[in-house]
Amino acid sequence: MLPTPSLRDALYGFGICIAALLVAAIFFWLLADLAWQGVGRLDWTFLTTPPRNAGRDGGLAPILVSTSLIILVAMSVAAPLGVATAIFLSEFTPAGGRLARWMSLSLDVLAGTPSIVFGLFGGAFFCVFLGLGFSILSGGLTLACMALPILIRTVESGLRSSPIEWRLGAAALDLSRATLLWHVLLPAAAPSLAAGLSLGIGRAVAETAALIFTSGYVDRMPSSLFDSGRALSVHIYDLTMNVSGGDANAYASALVLIAFLIAANSLAFWFSNRIFGRRMARA
Structure with a gap:
């Protein structure tokens, strides 16, 4: 006997709640383990x-500076390129056209490409061919290439989900396409932009393999973008795999990495709401 519709709805709701609680429990379990092992090492001296x-021994001051510069370079390159490409795909190419299909396929392939492949590409192109060497700039540009597919697809989905009536109304009012994009579509897609930035930052902050081949291992304070710099993820990997007795600092560094990720994601949401949220509210 099949369950009644109300019972099926209750079972579906129960299953969804269980899945959400399971995901949250795994996250808090990991966070609790990191806090248990590494919170004793966290203080102002450790960060400075x-x-x-x-x-x-010591702390993370040059590691944090290098990580911040790498993320800044990556997002400064990926954000404008990603938004521009998403606008091109959603507004200037037919949804079922050949160009759109090939670009979508390329983005999907790039999104699933292992990070080690991006690292080899970045080492060969940015470090050797362009002569940037092992540097923060090489690492940031490599991470920008990794973040672009996710950012483009997320913003494109947000733009395509905007109602067609908005475009028809803009055409009826004789508004230019640039005005429609800047004042209507991009503000409406601000949550998608924030989500894309968050996903891109998350992948960039947690990346290790690509940065080993591009930004390097050096743990001194960088003086410019052309200096080598060790990212937090690389530092954690090195402490865990190559340094005996480095587990305590590795746990503390992992806690700082999670806090860094939360702060970067919050900044991405604030930025998108600051730029486009007010504009949408005024509209």
Whole structure:
């Protein structure tokens, strides 16, 4: 005997709640384990001093600066290119056209490409061919290439979900396409832009393999974008795999990485709402 519609709805709702609670429980379990192992090492000195004794002692000051610069370079390149490409795909190409299909396929393939492949590409192109060497700039540009597919697809979906009536109304009012994009479509797609930035930042902050081949291992304070710099994820990997007795600092560094990720995601949502949210409210 099949369950009644009300019972099916209740079972579906129960299953969805269980799945959401399971995901949240896994996250808090990981967070609790990191806090249990590494919170004792966290203090102001840990955040403001350089690492010593191969990372067993000292802190993360140059690591945090290098990570921030790498993310800044990556998002400064990926955000304008990603938004422009998403606008081109959603507004200037037919949804079922050949160009749109090939670009969509390319983006899907790039989104699923292993990070080690991006690292090899970045090392060969940015470090060797362009002569940038192991540098923060090489690492940031490589991460921009990795973040672009996710950012483009997310913003494109947000733009395509805008009602067709908005476009028809803009055409009836004789508004230019640029005015429609800037004052109507992009503000409406602000949540998608924030989500794309968050996903891109998340992938960039947590990346290790690509940065080993591009930004390098150096743990000193960088003086420019052309200096080598060690990212937080690379530092955690090095402490865990190559430095005996570095587990305590590795756990503390992982906690800082999670806090850094939360702060970067919050900044991405604030930025999108600041730029486009007010414009949509005024409209």
